[in-house]
Amino acid sequence: MSIKVVEWSTGYLGRMAVEAIEARPELELVGVFVSDPAKVGVDAGRLAGMDRDLGVVATDDRAALLALSPDVVVYTAETETRFMGAIEDFTEFLRAGIDVVASGPVLLQYPHGTLPEEMIDALAAAGRDGGATLHVNGIDPGFANDVLPLVMTSLSRRIDLIRVGEIADYSVYHQGETMRRLFGFGRTMDTLPPLLRPGMLAAGWGSVVRQLAAALEVTLDEPLIERHERLPADRDLSLLACEVPAGTQAALRFEVVGQVDGEDRIVLEHVTRTAVDQAPDWPRPDHGDGCYRIEIQGEPTMRVEFTHHAEHGDHNESGMLVTAMRLVNAVEAVVAADPGLVYAKDLPMITGRGLMKR
Structure with missing residues (x-):
């Protein structure tokens, strides 16, 4: 039926x-x-x-x-x-x-x-x-940072730290309102974007940290910890979604952290660039221009990178596709x-x- x-x-x-x-x-x-x-x-x-x-x-x-x-x-x-x-x-x-x-x-x-x-x-x-x-x-928050890491923990004898997140090139991301207004790309460095106001990162991605903790029966310290770092553009950039003049925000890295007794235990991280040569000391994918990365420190220590692309190579299209497929399936x-x-x-x-x- x-x-x-x-x-x-x-x-x-x-x-x-x-x-x-x-x-x-x-x-x-x-x-x-x-x-x-x-x-x-x-x-x-x-x-x-x-x-x-x-x-x-x-x-x-x-x-x-x-x-x-x-x-x-x-x-x-x-x-x-x-x-x-x-x-x-x-x-x-x-x-x-x-x-x-x-x-x-x-x-x-x-x-x-x-x-x-x-x-x-x-x-x-x-x-x-x-x-x-x-x-x-969805896919993030969703499969890439809840289902996939939890499946990996089935291989663990001891878990010290779980780090999940996205490393992405947003230069071809097509959501202009999200890019400029929410994330702050192309806006002056003295303008704090809404995403980085106290409590906003935890509101958006804290569910990931708390679901992992609940699944692993871990009681976290409250509140969750928020960390971020921003970098300006060293030149004018023309993105699919918006313009990023030199000196305005061009790269963003943030973490939402669940601690136990003041020690990081579950970390949701996003590393977002708008040009591939930005922030060379920040995490980079092992292959390609973007990935979801899951790292589990413990015994054993494990790392998986999950990438996707559509038939014609567009990872933005495939990002929407995997989200839709997770729902329907x-x-x-x-x-x-x-x-x-x-x-x-x-x-x-x-x-x-x-x-x-x-």
Whole structure:
């Protein structure tokens, strides 16, 4: 019996999700939500760029989609600037008995210690009341810094330190608002970007640190530690998303650290450059221009670098693709999970079953 799926939004990530839902043998796409009036009435296959019809037309009628009684909503709508709107959506779906697999808000990847417990409890209660489950995940925060490191710890006899994170070239990253306003690239060095205000890094990535700690049954010191370092551009740079004049912020390195008795134990790190020759003393990938790196110090000491690229070599496109695939490929496991909130540490192994075709 197939799992009936509604895809919620057809932005860059949502279009990939539509095609992925169509590819999975156990999933049946029954509806697509769009917010752009120009997309209403357009077949989902055309919206996904598949050059064929899937027989499912997009709509902005929420009630009509819920009336389809889908088993699950794959939710790829933008959430970081409409956090409470997303919470309201999730609550409505859960109370209607519809499971939700979502790419954000990233705080919900593992919200304990970041969000008020009463807000978490309300979402979990909505799921229990409706008999439905919510799972939020992606690639970062997500698979690269929760599932992958936890799998590696199964090889450990002793764990002294876990360091996970991203080393990336953002010169071809296409999110201008994120690059300039949130990260501060291209802005003066005396302007502190919102991302680096006290508590913001822990709010965005602390869920990674806390989920790893919970999975390993480690009690962390509170609050989490935030560290950052910024470097200016030594020349004018023209990026895909914005301009970076000489002297303005061009590179950023930050850490969110979970300590035990004042000693670093779990570290989430991001190393972000906008030119390959910047910050030569900062960590670099062993190969290529970007990676997710997992390092476990202990017995034994281990390191893995995870890289990806699309068919035509674009790592930005493949970054979106792996995020969409993690969501869609997790649907079956989330549907089978107990009602409430389910986290990556609690899900069974998720594979690409059925995707190896002739």
